[in-house]
Amino acid sequence: MTTQHTAIEWTDRTWNPVTGCTKVSPGCDNCYAATIAHRFAGSKAFPDGFDVTVHEDRVDQPYRWKKPARVFVNSMSDLFHQDVPDLFITHVFDVMEANPQHTFQVLTKRHARMRSFVQRREQLRREYAAKFDDCPTEAMRNSPAAKMARARAARPPANIWLGVSVENQKWADIRIPALLETPAAVRFLSCEPLLGPVDLSRWLRPVPGCGHVAADDGTCTHLDAMTPECHRWADCPARARYEDWHGLDWVIVGGESGPKARAMHPDWARQIRDACDVAGVPFFFKQWGEWGPAPFIVRVCDPDEGWHGTDEELAAAKKDSEARGATHVHTGHSREENGERQYWLHEIGHKPWSLERVGLPAGAAAIRRWGKKRAGRELDGRLHDAFPA
Structure with a gap:
């Protein structure tokens, strides 16, 4: 788990200069990384199990990768965990910037620390660039070093994408505003595991004609950044400066996998x-996870006609229908538990090949436990694999 090519659909490889973490919200409850680390505790990869461990010997690995790649940083940890020193995080960011051939995807649940760290880093860039304006000679003010400093201060590194995990509306409301206050070339969400409905409309792109869009370049001039009436893209021209953009650039959605997986309602x-789609923001559907949609009733025959085949054929048809049909219904109804919403999952009380004329209540979805591989990645019959430009 140090660095490797990976089966994670939205990246090419992982890089783990830090391993280990602690749980901070319901999305952590069935953490895959903790399961792996505990299984291999004491090995070279996880000498301290899932305790937070920094690996100095892994930090320089990107220098040795020849082929450009998307790199998920710390798939087995959180770079902004409170037990990771600022100096070590600085070293990781320096390495990422020094390898512009790669795109580094940094994902965290520690939104506040990421915001303060990156804001301070960008402030230091601006302060350093400003020093060249006070140089005594024009040659020094326009030197290559001065030009490079101003270029670095003008915008965040293009190859470092920063994101937060969002599992439900509560954590969307907490983490997304902090992400949008974090300087980044690309800001993204990982809504995995998606444990409840999430309304992202107020954090998507502005609408020309909303009353806040400048006529000259189409950028939103609303002082409070994103508002509900400014969320559609509608062919707004590309922004000239990253400061003009205050929405999300990419959204990943996925259901939970593993033996204790919680089901995701398809409507979420x-x-x-x-x-x-309305906002023109790239959407990536990673997986259904353990649970996925299924037909509510699979007809083995016309209920008005009855079965005309043999008993053996009927048994085979019922067996096939049961293998393909729904076993549970997700209603989307919830209860409060420890300050979080927990959603109901109901077992269907009859076989999916039943010929009863029954229907599902409004808002309910028929699903079954397929397993991650069988559930697949198609949402309404197609793959969604969009990336930021």
Whole structure:
């Protein structure tokens, strides 16, 4: 787990200069990284199990990768965990900037620390660049070093994408505003595991004609940044400076996998997909996870006609229908538990090949436990694999 090519669909490889973490929200409850680390505790990869461990010997690995790649930083940890020193985080960022051939995807649940760290880093760039304006000679003010300093201060590194994990509306409301206050070339969300409905509309792109858009270049001039009436893209021209943009650049959605996986209501994924589609924001559907949609009733025959085949054929048809049909219904109804919403999952009380004329209540979705591989990655019959430009 040091660095490797990976099966994670939205990246090419992982890089783990830090391993280990602690749980901070419901999305952490069934952490895959903790399971792996505990299984291999005491090995070279995880000498301290899932305790937070910095690996100085891994920090320079990107220098040795020849082929450009998307790199998920710390798939087995959180770079902004409180036990990771600022100096070590600085070293990691220096290495990422020194390897512009790669795109580094940094994902965190520690939104506040990422915001303060990156804001301070960008402030130091600006202060350093400003010093050249006070140089006594024009040659020094326009030297290559001065030009480079001003270029670095003008905008965040293009190859470092910063994101936060969002599992439900509560954590969207907490983490996304902090992300949007974090200087970054690309800001993204990982809504995985998606444990409840999330409305992202107020954090998507502004609408020309909303009353806040400058006529000359189409950028939103609203002083309070994103507002609900400014969320659609609608062919707004590309921004000239990253400061003009205050929305999300990419959204990933996925259900939970593993033996204790919680089910994702299909409408939660559709709601985010549709909002991204309206706003022109790239949407990536990673997986259904352990649970996925299934037909509610699979007809083995016309209920008015009955079965005309043999008993053996009927048994085979019922067996096939049961293998393909729903076993549970996700209603989207919730209860409060420890300050978080927990959603109901109901087992269907009859076989999916039943010929009863029954229907699902409004808002309910028929699903079953397929397993991650069988559930697949198609949402409404197609793959969604969009990336930021």
